[in-house]
Amino acid sequence: MKSFSRRRMLTAGIAAAAGAAGVIAAPKVVRRFGLAAPDCAGPYGPGEALTYAASRIIAPNAMAREFSRSWISKEPFANSLYGPIPAEFTKHKAEGFANWKIAVGGMVMHPTEFSVPDLKQMGRSSQITEVACEEGWSYIAEWIGTPLALVLQEVQPLAPARYLVYTSMRDGLWDSIDMHDARHPQTLLTWGMNDGDLPFGFGGPLRMRLPKQLGYRNVKYVHKMVFTDSLKGFGKGMGSANPEYGYSWYAGI
Amino acid sequence: MQPQPDARVVAGPRHGVVVRVTHWLTLVAFVALVISGVEIVFSHPRFYLGETGNVNMKPLFTLPVASSRDTVPTAYKYILPDQNGWSRYLHFEAAWLLLFVGAVYVVSGWRSGRFRREIVPQRSERNWRSYWGVIGGYLRVTPRREESKTSYNVLQRTVYFAVIFVAFPLMIWTGLAMSPAFTAVVPWCPLIVGGRQTARTLHFFLTWGLVLFFITHVAMVSTSGFVARMRGMITGGDGAVCADAVDAVKEGA
Numbered sequence: 001m002k003s004f005s006r007r008r009m010l011t012a013g014i015a016a017a018a019g020a021a022g023v024i025a026a027p028k029v030v031r032r033f034g035l036a037a038p039d040c041a042g043p044y045g046p047g048e049a050l051t052y053a054a055s056r057i058i059a060p061n062a063m064a065r066e067f068s069r070s071w072i073s074k075e076p077f078a079n080s081l082y083g084p085i086p087a088e089f090t091k092h093k094a095e096g097f098a099n100w101k102i103a104v105g106g107m108v109m110h111p112t113e114f115s116v117p118d119l120k121q122m123g124r125s126s127q128i129t130e131v132a133c134e135e136g137w138s139y140i141a142e143w144i145g146t147p148l149a150l151v152l153q154e155v156q157p158l159a160p161a162r163y164l165v166y167t168s169m170r171d172g173l174w175d176s177i178d179m180h181d182a183r184h185p186q187t188l189l190t191w192g193m194n195d196g197d198l199p200f201g202f203g204g205p206l207r208m209r210l211p212k213q214l215g216y217r218n219v220k221y222v223h224k225m226v227f228t229d230s231l232k233g234f235g236k237g238m239g240s241a242n243p244e245y246g247y248s249w250y251a252g253i
Numbered sequence: 254m255q256p257q258p259d260a261r262v263v264a265g266p267r268h269g270v271v272v273r274v275t276h277w278l279t280l281v282a283f284v285a286l287v288i289s290g291v292e293i294v295f296s297h298p299r300f301y302l303g304e305t306g307n308v309n310m311k312p313l314f315t316l317p318v319a320s321s322r323d324t325v326p327t328a329y330k331y332i333l334p335d336q337n338g339w340s341r342y343l344h345f346e347a348a349w350l351l352l353f354v355g356a357v358y359v360v361s362g363w364r365s366g367r368f369r370r371e372i373v374p375q376r377s378e379r380n381w382r383s384y385w386g387v388i389g390g391y392l393r394v395t396p397r398r399e400e401s402k403t404s405y406n407v408l409q410r411t412v413y414f415a416v417i418f419v420a421f422p423l424m425i426w427t428g429l430a431m432s433p434a435f436t437a438v439v440p441w442c443p444l445i446v447g448g449r450q451t452a453r454t455l456h457f458f459l460t461w462g463l464v465l466f467f468i469t470h471v472a473m474v475s476t477s478g479f480v481a482r483m484r485g486m487i488t489g490g491d492g493a494v495c496a497d498a499v500d501a502v503k504e505g506a
Contacts, residue, residue: 012270012357012361013271013273013274015357016271016275017274019353019354019356019357020278020350020353020354023346023353044339044342044343047343047345047346047347047348047349048345050346050349058438059437062437062438064436064437065436065440073307075310076307077307079324130304130433132449133307135297135322135337136293136294136296136297137308138304138449140305211433212437213434246338246339247337247338247341252433252435253345253429253431253432253433
């Protein structure tokens with residue numbers, strides 16, 4: 001390279017400006033490739049679009065870090081619960097969650113209700129993974145549950161299904177994942193923790209476990225799952241209750 | 254005959270257009286990252302070493318501030334408003350901008366030889382004597398030598414080098430070490446810095462390092478001819494530096 005001319009510097013400067021423009025245009029680009037996060041709109045849309053699309057493009061099948069037993073936290077922490085408690089939930093709690101069921105429906109061949117024993121019979125998987133909260137704190141625990149992939153085999157999602165919407169009975173929280181995350185081998189419907197039942201505070205009887213995403217996506221007390229081709233009809237259409245509170249839908253970072 | 258080259262050097266821009274554009278975009282990203290980062294820290298102003306850490310565990314240190322979460326014990330009776338939603342959206346959006354802008358800056362600086370000419374401390378000056386000479390000059394507030402208008406001294410070079418090639422890369426690295434999706438792809442990312450919580454603590458201290466640089470940088474610019482320096486970084490200004498400009502002029506000649 002002989003020299004670095006003013007023209008070349010101008011070109012590079014334009015490239016830098018184009019990079020910034022590229023960030024702004026990200027939501028439009030990812031939408032084209034079907035990689036758009038449902039909440040990638042507004043001033044923070046470009047960032048969310050890039051983060052989710054990158055997670056899908058760069059090693060989407062990567063496995064969350066797993067630890068040996070000695071790493072299990074002796075002092076895990078569970079967030080307290082907020083908001084009014086639905087009567088239905090109080091009733092289940094009084095029964096010791098013996099009659100807890102999860103209804104799986106929407107775009108599936110066989111809509112089914114599963115009890116916790118049904119899930120246990122279907123299959124068991126365990127993982128020692130870290131739960132990291134968006135606030136910054138974390139702990140490691142062994143999570144025991146039924147791989148969501150096995151549930152998918154039972155209910156047979158239809159071809160157009162693109163998302164799985166899952167809902168908590170306790171606090172009205174609901175969230176969704178794409179089919180890729182739904183089929184990921186580490187995605188569990190968790191009913192056990194550290195060799196015992198899943199404690200109530202940690203989401204027992206049944207909690208969604210997504211070790212590649214932050215804690216708030218791991219919804220507790222799940223009782224309903226719906227497969228869908230579009231998230232438009234759910235809440236404000238942003239894929240989860242979280243964006244309605246200002247939090248991002250995708251939480252892999 | 255009078256020697257002419259000096260007049261030609263003075264005719265070139267002080268900073269090339271790549272440096273100018275990336276400089277200001279970096280400022281935008283940096284300010285957004287610091288503001289949103291501070292907001293996020295308020296949700297858990299406790300820091301730990303190792304892989305895990307939460308309010309049930311002993312922190313390395315706790316900041317003497319109130320928290321935006323009632324689960325965090327602090328010396329204050331009030332809870333700050335939760336700002337994590339937009340802060341996290343903005344933090345990662347700004348991080349993307351910084352990543353793109355940084356890539357353009359580094360590639361252009363490397364290919365043009367600008368880093369070698371202006372940032373890497375010159376071989377002849379890599380000794381304590383040179384450093385003490387510069388520091389002594391600053392302390393005595395001696396008038397700057399002519400050449401310091403056209404080139405960076407060894408202390409400036411060392412600090413710029415550390416910011417560009419140590420602090421910012423470590424900042425990105427420790428940030429990614431907190432991402433459950435990224436660490437799934439690169440599991441040794443948090444390992445080599447000592448775990449997820451150590452990465453978070455380093456991220457915090459590196460922020461202070463960069464903020465300190467920012468304050469010093471602005472102070473130095475203000476005391477060494479603020480208007481001329483700002484002109485240099487906005488329009489390119491006249492008079493100066495840089496070998497890029499010399500090349501450009503030579504080429505035109």
